[in-house]
Amino acid sequence: MQTHEIRRRFLNHFVAAGHTEVPSASLILNDPNLLFVNAGMVQFVPYFLGAQTPPFVRATSVQKCVRTLDIENVGITTRHNTFFQMAGNFSFGDYFKRDAIAFAWSLLTNSIEDGGYGFDPERLWATAYLDDDEAISLWKEIARLPDERIQKRGMADNYWSMGIPGPCGPCSEIYYDRGPEFGADGGPEADEDRYIEIWNLVFMQNERGQGTSKDNFEILGPLPKQNIDTGMGVERVAFLLQNVANVYETDLVRPVITKAEEVTGRTYGVDHQDDIRFRVIADHARTAAMLIVDGVNPGNDGRGYVLRRLLRRIVRSAKLLGADQPTMGALMTVVRDEMSPSYPELATNFERIENVAVGEETAFRNTLTSGSKLFENAADAVKTKGGNVIGGTEAFALHDTYGFPIDLTLEMAAEAGLTVDEDGFRSLMAEQRKRAKEDAQSRKHAHADLSVYKELVDRGPTEFTGFSELTTEANVLALISGGVRVPTAVQGEDVEVVLDRSPLYAESGGQIADKGSLSATGLRVRVNDVQKIAKKLWVHKVTIEEGQLTEGDVVLAQVDPQWRHGSTQGHSGTHMVHAALRQVLGPNAVQAGSLNKPGYLRFDFNWQGGLSDAQRDEIETVTNDAVGADFQVNTFVTDLPKAKEMGALALFGENYGDEVRVVEIGGPFSMELCGGTHVQHSSQIGPVTILGESSVGSGIRRVEAFVGLDSYRYLAKERALLAGIASSLKVPSDEVPARIEQLVERLRVAEKELDKTKAAAVLASAGTFVDAAERIGAVKLVAASAPEGVSGNDLRSLAVDIRGRFGTDPAVVVLLGNADGKVPFVVAANKAAQDLGIKAGDLVGSFGPSIAGRGGGKADMAQGAGSDPAGIDAGLDAVRNRVVELAGNS
Template identity: 80%
Template sequence: MQTHEIRRRFLDHFEKAGHTPVPSASLILDDPNLLFINAGMVQFVPYFLGQQTPSFSRATSVQKCVRTGDIENVGVTTRHNTFFQMAGNFSFGDYFKREAITFAWSLLTSSVEDGGYGFDPERIWATAYLDDDEAIALWKEIAGLPDERIQRRGMADNYWSMGIPGPCGPCSEIYYDRGPEYGVDGGPEADEDRYIEIWNLVFMQNERGQGTSKDDFEILGPLPKQNIDTGMGVERVAFLLQDVDNVYETDLVRPVISKAEELSGRRYGADHQADVRFRVIADHARTAVMLIGDGVTPGNDGRGYVLRRLLRRIVRSARLLGATDPSMSAFVTVVRDTMAESYPELISEFDRIHSIAVGEETAFLATLTSGSRLFENAADAVKSSGGGVIAGSEAFVLHDTYGFPIDLTLEMAAEAGLTVDEDGFRSLMSEQRQRAKADAQARKHAHTDLTVYRDLVDRGPTEFTGFDELDSDATVLALIWGGVRIPTATTGQDVEIVLDRSPLYAEAGGQLADIGFLSAPGLRVTVNDVQKIAKTLWVHKSTVTEGQITEGDVVLAQVDPAWRRGATQGHSGTHMVGGALRQILGPNAVQAGSLNKPGYLRFDFNYQGALTDSQRADIEAVTNDAVSSDFEVNTFVTELDKARAMGAQALFGENYGDEVRVVEIGGPFSMELCGGTHVAHSSQIGPVTILGESSVGSGVRRVEAFVGLDSYKYLAKERALLAGIASSLKVPSDEVPARVENLVERLKVAEKELEAARAASVLSSASSFVDKAHRIGSVLLVAEPAPAGVGAGDLRTLVADVRGRFGSQAAVVALFGDADGKVPFVVSATKAAQEVGVKAGGLVASFGPSIGGRGGGKADTAQGAGSDAAGIPAAIEALRNRVAEIAGS
């Protein structure tokens, strides 16, 4: 049975049982606790906690999930995946254990002809929480499972939570026995490779508190209602129904491995280490495509770092398999072709996905090139010192700082006849992980307690009137402060105010919230911010400046008109800049985020490489041309599918409802899904001035601009600045660029002359150092502090000059600088000194600790830096002793 069919049967089964099908949420659902959605129930957490009331009592979904905690085990085992699909059925206070077990058993064991999966009931096992006698009794009654195929397990295995304060409860897991050829008898407790978990039924009934592990947390008490949350692993069911050994051999994953075989010339199944690399490619390619599809771009932290790491592991694994040419394009194409039946957006967004993935591969291949050079330097230093082991710290720096994979370091070390201190490397990696784990734990929080808003959310959404008016009569539904309802607030008091209707825009979609006022006879309230709760309830964060406000009062809610005018200019200007970007750079320059406020906008977009001056000028010109065209701004509400068919732009990672608001400016020039406020005609935006363009992550660029009056003020300031420069230079304004260029060139010439004079001054001291040479055995040694102010670059030049003055004599020159709190040093040995065994690279270890430094190099020259200038005398003494040991006293 194909994977797409497994998904379809699951949803059909539960829809027939009265469950509402709910689309998969984006992998980057807005949740402060999660980088990515990692379970099917995540989008339903507010329902389980009773913070919101769903419009349905039963739901079913197939949720996209990503878990990266076990990334190092991906490929090593056949049970770990980063991307997977979790099919689930959910009850919100409707049914409980009996129905959950009945639904699961029916789908698993019903015949294929009757819409089921056709699993052999005699090979199904179940587990239950230690004291869950009810679940065990139901398994016996409903499924007829004998006692020996039901196992009780502890909290770590059969009590489910998200790992943070939130909903939790005992669970019952369903396992399938693959047969004795896969392991020992004894059920899941004995062997979870033979007995594969395929479905987890969570009886969500409690709320947990803080804790440090799966079985170390406090149960705070029962949830408002008993709920059901189940998760069936689609990929695991697939490999069982397709009669293959593991998920990597299923219909949606094996094609990527086949492509890797084709590109590398290797065969999957012939070598364990190669198989690990094949599986890494197959797993990570799927995950990367799904992440990019949901709006993630490679970066140096957070979600972007995870994606970057996955893509780089693909490149690394392909290279280690022997694929010498770029291969990312082929892998992502296979993922698109296999996954698109369930995720058709992979087809419509493929150009963007492909561009980002291939761009990261290109960048990393360049990193591999530079990393190889760094490795060669490290290897040469080890060899020149007579050693055979590359330090774990060197391997760690290559990995952590330069992104050079440890596998390649090991491989290249072996080719060079060296080994790597893997224990030292692993130790440093472990320390880094512990720091990261502690940081992640510190950033984890319980879900924000929204209980105080629950009744207000259930009452219905706030009526937003701000599209049509700037002031509205409204009733105060609630006053809240410190997480509790209060009956009244008086002068000087900060308070959150919930109204039944409001013209003030709540922050969303990159547009900052409106500011404004609430008033009534004897009352004045300043609204400083407006935020949404559960995406439907407007909460006005306010300060009472005069009088007293009480729940139930009728007030006049007013938007500050100057703020709103500037805000609409900024938001509409954002749409115009977006349209210009797509026109100049192409359709793949899609929005990755934005911020707009009165007079200012910034627009993030997916694009590889910096913009040229010409492109920036063209974007500004096209934007202002569209502004001056006085396009009418039209808004309308339509179905999501119809809006997409019309070509409306959507923000990746955003979850939209069935009906969406479309803002259209100039027909095809700009058509976007947007819930913000806008001008009536494009000319009301006023001039748009592009301030600059920069990178905010790999493959993501940012344009910033002023609009309206702020644009005019900026241009006026620039004009005054230009006039001042022209006056100082005594030339007309249009001649300023040429005159400045001339001055810059003259300055460069002067700097070169100064540099030459300074270098000559440094070299003039060379002869004095020759005079300070001491004979140690058969070698002349110069070991001295460098002249004050000599930096690392000059130090190398000076040492080379001193060494050259010794001609064919055996001599070693070592100078130590002291500049800006650092102690740069350079050591150099003549050929004759090297012949008696004194090599520069091998001397550094003898004196480096004295100055708190490190370094390395080859036999003729080594360099590095320390941090303790007070240790220079000790370093010189240590160096003398080491030369004496080698060359004789």
């Protein structure tokens, strides 16, 4: 049975049982505790917590999930994926254990002809929480399971929670016995490779408190309602029904391995280590594609770092399998072809997916090239000292600082006849992971207590009147202070106010909230901010400036008209810049985020590489031409499929409802899904001046601009600045660039001449150093401070010149400089000194600690730099003593 069919049957089964089918949420949700959605129930958390009343009592979904806790173990085990699909059914205070068990059992064991999966019931096992006698009894009654195929397990295995205070409860897991050829008898407790978990039924009935682990937390008491949350692993069911060895060989994953075989020339199933690499490629390619399509871009922290790490592991694995050409485009194409029947967005957005993945591959291949050079330097340093082990610190630095993978370090070390201190490397990695884990744990906290808003949310959404008016008469539904309802608020107090109607825009979609006021006879209230709760309740954060505000009052809610005018200019300007970017750069310049406020806009978009001056100028011109065209701004509400069919742009990773609002400016020029406020005609935006364009992460660029009066003020300021420069240079304004270029060129020539003069003066001092040379045994030693301010290159030239003047006599030159608080140094030893056993590279160790310096080189020449000029004299004494030892031994 194909994976797409497994998904279809699951959803059909539960829809037929009265469940509402809910689409998968984006992998990115606004949850401070989650990097990515990692379970099917995540989008329903507000319902389980009781913060919101669900619009249905039964739901079913197939949720895309990503778990990245043990990326290094992917491919080593054969049942874990970073990306997986979790099919689930949910009850919000409706049915409980009996129906949950019955629904799962019937789907698993019903014949294929009857819409089930056709599993042999004799090969299914169940587990239950230690004291959950009710579940055990139901397994016996409904599934006819004998005692020996029901196992009791403790909290770590069979008691579920989110890991933070919130809903929890005992669970029952369903396992499939693959047979004795896969492991020992004895059920899931004995062997979870033979007995594969395919479904977990969570009986969510309690509330948990604080705790430190999966089985160490306090159970506070029962929830108001008993809920059901289940999760069936689609990939695990697929590999069992398709009778393949593991999840990597199912119909949607194995084609990626086949393509990897083609591009690497290796064969899957021949070598264990190669098989792990093939599985890493297949798993990570799917995960990366799903993350990119939901709006993630490679970066150095958070979600971006996870994506970067996945993509780099693909490149690394392909390289270790023998690929010497780029592979990412081919792999992503296979992922698209196999997964798009269930996730059509992979096809519609494939060009962007490919560009991001290929761009990261190109960058990392360059990193591997530079990393190889760094490795060669480290290997040379080890060999120079007569060693054969690359230290764990060096290996960790290659990995952590330069992104050079440890397995390539190990492979290259072996080729060079060296080994690596793996224990030291692993220890440093463990320390880093521990710090990261502690940091992540410190960021976790209980879900915000929104129960105070629940009754208000249940009453229905706030009526937003701000599209058509700036002043609205409204009823005060509630006052909230410190997380609790209060009856009144008086002058000087800051409170939250919930109204039945409001013209004030609540922050969302990149547009910040309106400023405004609430008023009545004897009452004046300043509105500082407006936020949404549950996407539909407007909460006004206010300061009582005069009088007393009481629940039930009727007030006049008013938007600051000047603020709204500037805000709509900024928001409509954002749409215009987005349209101009797509016109100039093409359809892949897609929004990745925005911020707009009165007079200013910031727009982030997906793009590889910076914009040229010509492109930036063209974007600004196209934007202002559209502004000057005085386009009509039209808004209308339609259903999501119709809006997409019309070509309206949607934001990556955003979850939209069945009905959406479309903002159209100039017909085909700009059409986007948007819930914000806008001007009525494009000319009302006023001039748009792009301030700059920059990178804010791998594959993401940012444009910033002023609009309206702020744009005019900025241009006036720039004009005054140009006039001042023109006056100083005594040229017309249009000749300023050419005159500045002339001045810069003259300065560059003067600096070069000055450098030549300095270099000549340095070299002229060589004779003075030779005359002052010390004789130590047969060796002539120059150990001295160089003239202050001498650069490293000039220092090297001076040392070489001094060394050459000693002819065939054994000579060693050690020069320590002092430039801007740094201590550049050069050590030079001629052939005669080397024959006596004195090597330049070895001498660095004698004086390096004195100046907090590091460096190295070969027998004839070594150089580096320190950071402690106060240690120069001590360093020179140390090198003299070392030369005395060596010359004496010679």
